[in-house]
Amino acid sequence: MYRILLAFSTILACASCNSSNMQQNTTPKNFDWQGHRGARGLAPENTVASFLKALEYPEVTTLELDVAISADSQVVVSHEPWMSETICSHPDGRAVVATEAQSLNLHRMRYLEIQGFDCGKRGHERFPEQQKMATKKPLLSEVIAAVDAYCKKHRRPLPRFNIEIKSQPEWDGVYTPAPDEFARLVLAEIDAAGIRKRTCIQSFDKRALQAVQRLAPKITMALLIENGDGVEAQLASLGFTPNVYSPYYQLVTAHLVQAAHGAGMRIIPWTVNETETMKSLMALGVDGIITDYPDRIPR
Secondary structure, X not given: OHHHHHHHHHHHHHHHHHHHHHHHOOOOOOOEEEEEOOOOOOOOOOOHHHHHXXXXXXXXXXXXXXXXXXXXXXXXXXXXXXXXXXXXXXXXXXXXXXXXXXXXXXXXXXXHHHXXXXXXXXOOOXXXXXXXXXXXXXXXXXXXXXXXXXXXXXXXXXXXXXXXXXXXXXXXXXXXXXXXXXXXXXXXXXXXXXXXHHEEEEEOOHHHHHHHHHHOOOOEEEEEEOOOOOHHHHHXXXXXXXXXXXXXXXXXXXXXHHHHHHOOOEEOXXXXXXXXXXXXXXXXXXXXXXXXXXXXXXX
């Protein structure tokens, strides 16, 4: 009887061990879960509240965000270089409307004026789970300070930052500085905060990445991709191989993963909001996932 009980205990222990290993291996080692604009599905995008919300999920290793440049050369965290009619309101509470949005140009406004606008209390119709709250567009320096203070208080590992330079040729001198100046300002802010080793700079605009390459060739960079032109052609156009290849998630196939890895890049698709899709992409061998919903990360 003793031997039977001992054998049964061993089987249970092994089963428990295997179950534990399966849970631990849900996410591969060094997998990079990125909170898109913080946790856009749960809190107003690109705000301090959104980034701190993302940090509540221990799986999140990187905070993804976008930057614009104000008239007084401040690095502002914002997806558009203007006040969005979808989420922003004037200082007097009036909703920004589509006909005026792009005239509310951040590159023509000093930060003192920018911070008077609210971009959270209206919520976002595409994200019904998002908590509405009064909040502003923060400076990049504010975000970094708040994130690092939160991590120290909660004894949480410091995250990385994936910072997108939002630029395109037709915006030069209108909504954004020229790429070299844009890159210089962002790098200066990163270095002032001492986070260069924790930072990736990403962009759809190859000119922006080329500018970063000239100024800081060793910093981690990611090429954002929204078309199926192919890895080889895209890298030839860029002129160098970045650390990360970041395509729209519906473009990802086993062949694309293989091509990115074959070129020496990690592949981290955007923006993946369904748990089953996350699992499918992980099975294909991606190295990370950018998501609006850190609460949907498979566990």
